[in-house]
Amino acid sequence: xxxxxxAIKAGQTVIELGRNAQGLAGAANEFRTADKGEMGRNVGRxxxxxxxxxxxxxxxxxxxxxxxxxxxxxxxxxxxxALIACEKADDKADNGFSPEWILAITVAGAAAVSSVLxxxxxxxxxxxFIGSRVKLFKTYRAFAWDLFxxxxxxxVFGIFAGIFLKRSSExxxxxxxxxxxxxxxxxxxxxxxxxxxxxxxxxxxxxxxxKVDHLSDKAGKKLFEKxxxxxxxxxxxxxxxxxxxxPESACAECDIDTPLEELFSSEMGYSxxxxxxxxxxxxxxxxxxxxxxxxxxxxxxxxxDFFALFRTAQENSNVGVVVVSCGIPDGNVVTxxxxxxxxxxxxxxxxxxxxxFRDSEMDLPMLKPADEAIVVVGDERFRSKxxxxxxxxxxxxxxxxxxxMLMPRTSGIRLYSSLLPVLQLDTQQLVAKFTKTPRYLCVFxxxxxxxANLLMTPxxxxxxxxxxxxxxxxxxxxxxxxxxxxxxxxxxxxPIAHVQGHMTAGHRLLSEESTxxxxxxxxxxxxxxxxxxxxxxxxxxxxxQAEEIHGKALAGKKTxxxxxxxxxxxx
Numbered sequence: 001x002x003x004x005x006x007a008i009k010a011g012q013t014v015i016e017l018g019r020n021a022q023g024l025a026g027a028a029n030e031f032r033t034a035d036k037g038e039m040g041r042n043v044g045r046x047x048x049x050x051x052x053x054x055x056x057x058x059x060x061x062x063x064x065x066x067x068x069x070x071x072x073x074x075x076x077x078x079x080x081x082a083l084i085a086c087e088k089a090d091d092k093a094d095n096g097f098s099p100e101w102i103l104a105i106t107v108a109g110a111a112a113v114s115s116v117l118x119x120x121x122x123x124x125x126x127x128x129f130i131g132s133r134v135k136l137f138k139t140y141r142a143f144a145w146d147l148f149x150x151x152x153x154x155x156v157f158g159i160f161a162g163i164f165l166k167r168s169s170e171x172x173x174x175x176x177x178x179x180x181x182x183x184x185x186x187x188x189x190x191x192x193x194x195x196x197x198x199x200x201x202x203x204x205x206x207x208x209x210x211k212v213d214h215l216s217d218k219a220g221k222k223l224f225e226k227x228x229x230x231x232x233x234x235x236x237x238x239x240x241x242x243x244x245x246x247p248e249s250a251c252a253e254c255d256i257d258t259p260l261e262e263l264f265s266s267e268m269g270y271s272x273x274x275x276x277x278x279x280x281x282x283x284x285x286x287x288x289x290x291x292x293x294x295x296x297x298x299x300x301x302x303x304x305d306f307f308a309l310f311r312t313a314q315e316n317s318n319v320g321v322v323v324v325s326c327g328i329p330d331g332n333v334v335t336x337x338x339x340x341x342x343x344x345x346x347x348x349x350x351x352x353x354x355x356x357f358r359d360s361e362m363d364l365p366m367l368k369p370a371d372e373a374i375v376v377v378g379d380e381r382f383r384s385k386x387x388x389x390x391x392x393x394x395x396x397x398x399x400x401x402x403x404x405m406l407m408p409r410t411s412g413i414r415l416y417s418s419l420l421p422v423l424q425l426d427t428q429q430l431v432a433k434f435t436k437t438p439r440y441l442c443v444f445x446x447x448x449x450x451x452a453n454l455l456m457t458p459x460x461x462x463x464x465x466x467x468x469x470x471x472x473x474x475x476x477x478x479x480x481x482x483x484x485x486x487x488x489x490x491x492x493x494x495p496i497a498h499v500q501g502h503m504t505a506g507h508r509l510l511s512e513e514s515t516x517x518x519x520x521x522x523x524x525x526x527x528x529x530x531x532x533x534x535x536x537x538x539x540x541x542x543x544x545q546a547e548e549i550h551g552k553a554l555a556g557k558k559t560x561x562x563x564x565x566x567x568x569x570x571x
Contacts, residue, residue, distance in 0.1 A: 071140075071198075075119045078194045082112035085187050098174055100159050104188070107152045111191060114145065143202025146195050153192035160185045237296050244295045270362045275333045303407050306357075322346070324366070340365035347371070348556045357405070360384040364394050371511060371558070373402035374423060377414050388414060395419060401494050418503045419495045444484040455479055470526040473565055477530025481561075485509070485531075489559060512537040515559040518549060524564035531563055 085108040163173060164181045171178055242258035259281045268274035282289065302310075313319040324339050343366050346352040356363075356370035359377070361384055367373035375391065377383070392415060394400040403423040404414055414420055446452035458464045458472035489510055496506035509515065515538035519528035525542075532540050538561070543549050554560065 071201075072119060074194060074198055075115045078191065078198070079112055079115040079119070081187055081191045081194065082108045082115065085184060085191060086112070100163070104156050104160070107149070107156050108191075111149055111153070111195065114149065118142075140202035140205040143199045143206060146199030146202055150192050150195040150199055153188055153195060157185060157188040157192055160188060237300055240296050240299060241292050244292050264362075270336050272333060272335055275335055279333075305407070320352075336362045336365040339363065340369055342366070343369050344556075353558065359387070361387050361390040364390060364400070367402055368394065368398060368400050371514075373400060375402050375404045375414065375420065377404050377406050377411055379408075380412050383414075391415065391420070395495060399494075401492065416503060418505060421493060421505070442488065444488060446480070446483065449483075451479060451483075473526040474530045477527040477563070478534055481531050481534045485535075485561065508537070509535050509559075511558045514557050515539070515561065516541055516554055516557045518543055518560060518562045520544070520562060520564040527565055528563035531561060535561075 086105055160181060164178055164185055167173060167178050169179045169182075173181070238260045239258045242260065260278060263274050263277055263281070264270055266274070268277070285292065310321055313321050322342070324342050325334065343354050343356060346354050347369065353372075354370045355372040355374065356367050357374045357376055358367055359375060367375070391400075391402075395402070395415075402420060404420045405423045406413065413422060455472070455476045459469065459476070464472060486509065491507045492510045493505045493507055495503050498504040512535050515535060517528055517532055517535065517538050517540050519525050519540065519542045521542055521544045528540065532538065539557070541549065541553060
């Protein structure tokens, strides 16, 4: 039995050696068939990037050093002059203290303690590793405190200047030497100037800091990188940015959130405050920001259907493309609310029909006001995890009317097709829909229809008057929009709850909530009320003449329906 076991083990060893040999042979074959030029470029790129990162880190450290020295000098002067101010304020013949002296000593003491704390913290902010992770030590961000102390020193200067500068040197004030206090007044002014300098510096550093030049990185990319971009493994360029900076976070087996995921999943959500915090995180890698952005750009591509759509739209003067993305460019913070405002501006101020294409939860405020909301659905592995729940809530509670477009078309759908219909993007058909505008007057009439003859009879009967005549016009006004307006203006689908418990598709007038029904008084009111019942989401306006309809009343409206009992009164 032992010999049999040994034979089995020997056989397993031989098989394993055979597999190893086969693997080595395969590797050698791959090396022979590999693109040697690409291998050389990869090696050169890695070497260059490593050297550039080391050089940039060293350069950044030296720049930080030269930046820190003036700050330390300023803080030292603030401490020194605060002590001088305390000494001058304490130089009195009596031991009593009036409110002005208490204020001066309090401000000087606060300034002295603050300058010491800032001096202790400043060197830590110059250390690349610690300074990038301990934001508390970046003292320039406390510029509000510097400016507050500046204001307090100005108050102290104003009080004591009013007391002593016009007083005779021989005339003491509450036991204090006027000559010494005149010197103290100017010390107070120097203190105010020093704290103003540090406050202005901190403000400029926080909001208007210049980014480091990255010409060496761009030169390296031109030398070692092919122009052809590789497809992205992750559809979120924001997360891809941090995956490049922290490669361990891109590991599929590692449950590591990027800084963006940590911030936006917190209580702040996608608020303005959250984007401000994101800006601070990007400042931590400002010395390699451009390099990482170039790396992200080289790994992403435009979906072919969208590229074809953009090209076709470019050839048509009636169609424009506006790219709105959340981010933190210089001078602007693009939040979800800003994106929604852009859509509303295009609709209300420029009278555009807006198609919105987006894919994440932060895009829902932009999708809601759009005329056509299209949710782009990507690979299931990289979809927004919170989008399904937020999208379902927007559809069922906020009346979002949207369709989904699969990218690629083999992707699984979101929610249900009855709740979120699937749209196949046909570029030519979509652009044709964009540019579809009637250029001639269309007349629809029901003179030859049996239903029209039946409905008209009571309105021509001399014995029908008063409320009965109004009811006859009301019946006609319910028939005409269903028979003619729905075909002329078009209808759209929206999800409704079926009586059997599931969701199904219902229909209503296209852009019904952006429709205005104008009642031409007085004869048109019974007719208009019937139209309003059919299109309950439309706005109802009363007017006797066309001049009474102001532009503000029709702002944001896409369809205007004028209703009268007879056609001869149309303006």
